[in-house]
Amino acid sequence: MKLLVLMSLVYLLGSTEALKVLVLFPYAVKSLSILGTGAVRHLLNAGHEVTYITVYPLKDPPTKNFRQIDISKNAELFKNDDSLTIGYVLEHQVQRTDPLQIQLVTQESARLTFENENVKKLIEDPNEHFDVVIVDLVETETFAGLAVLYDCPMIWLYSMGAHWQPLRLIDRATNPAYDPDYLSPAKNPLSFLERVDELWTRIKWQYRKTFIIQPEERKIYEDTFGPLLEKRGRTLPDYEEVIFNASLIFGNEHDAVRDRPSTPQNFKFIGGLHVEEPVKPLPKEFQDLIDNSKHGVIYFSMGSFLQSNSLPKPLVAELLRMFGGLKQTVIWKFETDLPDVPKNVHIVHWAPQQSILAHPNVRTFITHGGLLSSIEAVHFGMPIIGVPVFFDQFTNIKKAVENGYALTVPLSHNLPKDLKAAIDVMLKDDTYRKKAKELSSIYHDRLTKPGVKFTHWVEHVVRTRGARHLRSPAWRVPLYQRLYLDLIALVLASVYLFFYIVSRLFKKTPKKTDKKKRN
Known part of the structure; x- marks a missing residue:
């Protein structure tokens, strides 16, 4: 009897209640959907209920705990766009993709996704709820509004590795002297001109993001989620607050990569998530x-x-x-x-x-x-x-x-x-x-397979209500404090005050001249 009770306790402790997970891969890029399908597969294998919003609906979808929402109309964004073909790149000798072009495309993908009738039906239903939202991260954070709508943790799944753009959402951007842009051809160690180029690229990216892209993203966020939260009797949080509130970012990279920047605790590497094990037999x-x-x-x-x-x-x-x-x-x-x-x-x-x-x-x-x-x-x-x-x-x-x-x-x-x-x-x-x-x-040579690691951290985020204990303290520290600008200002003010007082104390006063009496 004692053994039976002990086994029951072990089972209860080891088991995880099935979660309702919303997975969104909104971009008309087939390789990204392969990563999304891998995430869905592991979540289903762990016994969770998954709603999958995808541009590429599965032809033979699972029949249990799975629902897919078709947003294949998003593919029209790339329809007849010759600039995204090998032939165009060959003829025009395109060497580097313009980040602004990617930002505009992802922004429009967000707009199309929220205007899709299938998605509108989902998000307008007040009876829908999810325990966690997982979204493909590519240059726009507009989809963070889904976590606000469902009042649940937000997790980004990033199709690339660790670098300053995703890290800025949960930590502080790394140094451009050793962390090149993901579109950059430069490699470490960077030369003087390469370091200057990386710094200028980052400044230019931030300017475009702040003054061109983000105002429109804010509008999409407010127009989409403002009315939905109003119907639910809730107030829409500020966009700046929402985009920096992710619980976790999964990076599609692995431990064998060299020259990888340091990452906070809530950035997890799951490179190989999409690889099926065991491998399917060849036809x-x-x-x-x-x-x-x-x-x-x-x-x-x-x-x-x-x-x-x-x-x-x-x-x-x-x-x-x-x-x-x-x-x-x-x-x-x-x-x-x-x-x-x-x-x-x-x-x-x-x-x-x-x-x-x-x-x-x-x-x-x-x-x-x-x-x-x-x-x-x-x-x-x-x-x-x-x-x-x-x-x-x-x-x-x-x-x-x-x-x-x-x-x-x-x-x-x-x-x-x-x-x-x-x-x-x-x-x-x-x-x-x-x-x-x-x-x-x-x-x-790693402790766990990427699929096991992925599902564990998704469950951990939900169990701990957002895994705030994993978050870096750096994202809460203002720029002036991180750069010690307040200390520099205090030192400069003190030095100035010291020299001012000294100059006043030792300032020479003009001598009075005696007037001679005339006889």
């Missing part, structure tokens, strides 16, 4: 193809957002000829069928990327360098050849090169020739594969 056609490739396989994919079919046709033809001259089997994820494809090249519209990278017969991975693909390469110990196009891809590939398991090839009309040279080096020099395996071992 038979892929399994047979890779198994029977005598000289190994080269896998080529530019991700889920970028479309390889936007490349100029002559360049595609040259790439096919170059691949056709290799001994290896080449699997190229291409969105349309191609004519005159060499026998060793296999064009696929869709590829089970994780399952392919897990196969020991795959020799190298040619990638655009998106963070999800970069993490998968580390997870499976796969050397890569990076062809970055925009956004954070340049930074990710630079980090991979610094870690010794990658080569980089610029996107240009010389791509076939440059890519062939990189493939030859990668296949002949086994150092890259060894470095990839070494980094993979560091990546896997």
Whole structure:
């Protein structure tokens, strides 16, 4: 009987009451939705009830504890936008994405999300409630209003790693002398000119955010949530107060990354959250193809957002000829069928990327360098050849090169020739594969899997009503106190007063002259 009681107590202590979780991934970027789907999967596996607002509804959704809200209309924001294609970047030689453009796009995504009929139906229902809100963080904090509406903790899920932009929401921004912008091509240690450039980039970003973006974000926040809270008999908090009130930020990065800035307790790394374990078996056609490739396989994919079919046709033809001259089997994820494809090249519209990278017969991975693909390469110990196009891809590939398991090839009309040279080096020099395996071992050497860590901290935030004990004290300290401007002012005032008093004490008074009497 005592044993039964003890086991019951252990069970009760170890169990967690099912939570009602709202997960929102509002951006029409497929790779971001993959991360969101991974978060949903782990929450469902932990027994929680999930409402998932997504641009890419699941085709075969779970039947238990799951509801998805379709906001696929948000994809119209990128419809017919040629500037986001590989072909446009190639022809115009775009080297760096403009942060203002990203801010405007994310701001408009927020507007479209709150105007969506499916979302309006959800947030206007006074009977809806959630224990925690988890939102994809990309340049706008407008969605923090959802946590206000449901009076619950707010958690951001950031698709990249730790750097000053997300950290400023829960701590104080790190120093630009060693923490480059996530769109920056610079790497540590920074030169004098690079440090100046990073400082100027940050000042420019803050100016645009404060005077151009944030006033409109505030308007969206007030127009959306003001009437909703008024109907509930509550007062809408100030926008500035809300955006800095997150309980936690999850960063999609892992412990094997070098030159990572220090982070507060409420910034948690869950890189690899989207990777399914165990890996799904390969479909038979892929399994047979890779198994029977005598000289190994080269896998080529530019991700889920970028479309390889936007490349100029002559360049595609040259790439096919170059691949056709290799001994290896080449699997190229291409969105349309191609004519005159060499026998060793296999064009696929869709590829089970994780399952392919897990196969020991795959020799190298040619990638655009998106963070999800970069993490998968580390997870499976796969050397890569990076062809970055925009956004954070340049930074990710630079980090991979610094870690010794990658080569980089610029996107240009010389791509076939440059890519062939990189493939030859990668296949002949086994150092890259060894470095990839070494980094993979560091990546896997952690106490818990990212999915377990993710669900634990979500539950912890709810159990502790916002996990205020994890928050950094720095975000409550005004700028003048952090920079000791009050002390400097006191010292300067004291010095001035001292010299003023001394000057008054020792100031020479004019001597009186005696008047001589005249006879």
